[in-house]
């Protein structure tokens with residue numbers, strides 16, 4: 001036995017030495033390549049980024065960027081190790097999104113980062129493929145009659161699912177997560193509207209949605225790729241199927257299953273006479289992978305954004321009861337008694353007359369934009385209006401989150417939640433969109449903006465008219481997890497008290 005051990009020992013030592021030195025060699029090679037790729041920089045900002053020392057003072061990367069952007073005289077900063085120029089300067093934003101739009105596509109690096117999740121969907125492509133999808137989607141989302149159709153879908157979801165759900169738990173000491181409710185609600189709506197299918201996520205029994213979880217995870221892990229100091233890191237992990245990349249692969253597999261199921265169901269139900277978005281695309285496209293990519297982009301566009309917007313709005317409302325009573329007053333003047341829950345919900349036209357509500361939502365989105373930042377890649381060398389030079393291939397990011405918190409844009413009370421800022425003589429007055437790029441602006445602005453606002457307004461009215469929402473932790477400021485859209489970490493638990501029993505219709 002002992003002699004056997006003695007004979008094994010030298011070969012074990014050799015194996016250990018080979019493994020150890022190969023590891024050191026590989027590691028040194030990696031550092032060398034990273035340096036070559038400019039993934040190393042000793043400036044203060046890059047060091048804080050690389051060592052994560054910013055986390056000592058800031059909870060969220062966007063808060064740190066906001067701090068740096070506020071300090072910068074031009075409102076523009078550089079994270080050299082990420083090859084990223086970040087701006088909160090409205091003139092630069094206009095330059096990138098409109099004046100020199102052709103020079104700032106999404107670009108290949110992003111197509112790679114988000115490619116596994118979004119494929120060739122509208123969010124992830126440029127050129128002809130983008131033009132084609134934008135044209136098709138504009139037809140679907142652009143007209144007033146379609147918006148009325150969206151309004152009907154939202155109202156039916158509210159009447160048949162949301163109100164009965166809230167009614168059933170009202171007065172009970174049972175907490176639900178508001179963010180989760182909103183995600184389920186907007187998931188049902190976007191599926192009904194875009195694909196003519198009803199996943200029934202907001203059923204009273206509230207089944208755990210594996211798909212929704214997979215979606216969140218895939219979006220979170222995909223966006224984390226963009227934060228790596230070199231794409232080599234995530235590409236290597238992907239090739240070896242390790243850690244976050246392994247989890248991302250599994251999550252995307254689940255998302256694929258959902259998307260293919262939707263396409264299959266749509267095909268079985270027939271699509272030639274339907275006018276939902278998926279049917280429109282299916283008339284011209286046979287490729288199921290391409291259809292899957294389109295489906296995923298629209299799920300992402302319509303679900304998380306609306307849910308994130310509503311979640312922060314209800315948190316702000318819990319801090320500002322005066323805003324809630326101003327909305328109730330407006331409701332009363334537009335549709336009659338705001339507390340009479342037998343009254344039907346406001347009509348599409350009545351909603352348009354609710355200027356204060358519109359202002360309250362825009363103001364909430366200013367402070368908590370669902371998409372906190374968005375990046376493009378420069379095709380050619382350029383100079384931004386604030387004289388920042390941009391080298392070909394640089395990632396250029398505009399940051400609506402920071403912009404909403406800049407004194408030089410919104411004045412000394414920029415951090416105050418103040419819907420009145422958007423009103424003149426009681427009427428809503430839109431702001432310069434490059435100062436407020438919450439829905440992006442310029443040639444690639446959000447196609448679902450009107451639909452999203454209709455959805456959010458209907459939801460707010462339906463809830464505050466019939467229920468009192470009591471957050472379990474009203475004093476806890478929401479903390480956002482990084483992702484393609486902002487998610488409140490830990491959700492927003494609440495209790496509900498109703499003003500009467502509502503039954504499913």
Ligand code: HEM
Pocket residue numbers: 122123134137298301302303305306309369370371374437438439440443444445446447448449451452
């Ligand atoms: C509060 C809710 C919403 C916000 C804040 C929002 C914001 C945005 C932003 C910032 C973009 C640009 C993203 C990028 O290029 O990377 C965008 C694009 C887009 N949004 Fe929205 N969105 C919302 C809701 C919706 C809804 C409900 C839809 C409906 C389907 C929608 C459809 C789209 C589409 C199709 C694009 C792509 C436009 C293009 O690339 O040409 N959005 N949105």
